[in-house]
């Protein structure tokens with residue numbers, strides 16, 4: 001496949017005696033979904049936090065489009081093109097769908113937050129927000145209160161907010177969580193299109209979704225990557241089956 005958009009080199013992070021990340025080197029390539037799977041406590045969230053910049057690694061570095069971003073804040077990384085959706089929704093529930101999307105577009109514009117109210121009157125910001133809403137299929141819901149959206153629609157809105165920053169790569173932490181079968185099937189279809197715009201590093205517990213979506217999978221166990229490969233490689237990997245997939249494989 002093609003070149004790396006996002007790479008980690010030797011990321012390590014300990015909490016006291018616990019090695020939550022141990023020498024993690026992986027990459028995310030143009031056009032792909034790379035899923036990170038592993039049992040509870042394997043270190044998936046710790047890894048994502050170091051990549052997005054909310055947790056400092058003890059050792060190692062993160063590169064985005066060949067640029068070392070390890071010293072940058074999470075906000076600066078987002079501006080540099082690292083789009084993120086969160087395990088726990090960061091949306092303002094009482095605001096409308098459009099307001100949430102404009103907030104993202106405002107972040108992308110680099111203007112201070114106190115210009116928030118006029119931002120809704122700023123045609124270019126609203127146009128950017130509307131384009132993102134259209135991209136995720138929420139254009140008919142733009143004036144609805146976010147709290148009234150279904151769970152699946154909120155996930156789509158989170159992607160729209162991230163899209164307003166024109167991300168070069170997405171980090172998604174359990175986007176399927178809380179979705180029913182229909183919702184996760186719809187999101188699966190959407191993510192498989194979205195990856196063409198920006199590749200997706202995906203942490204997900206829903207194995208059906210992972211096996212349907214991922215171009216490559218890395219398996220984390222006790223903070224270490226024990227295998228990286230295609231779905232078929234991972235299904236066939238003995239160490240993975242023993243350590244993680246067990247009877248399900």
Ligand SMILES: Nc1ncnc2c1ncn2[C@@H]1O[C@H](COP(=O)(O)OP(=O)(O)OP(=O)(O)O)[C@@H](O)[C@H]1O
Pocket residue numbers: 015018020038039040041042043044045046047
């Ligand atoms: N701030 C912290 N302080 C101390 N220990 C931590 C901290 N954050 C995570 N850990 C520990 O590091 C290990 C990895 O946790 P992490 O949340 O990254 O795993 P995970 O794979 O995301 O788990 P889950 O699938 O349950 O979300 C766990 O043993 C956890 O208890």
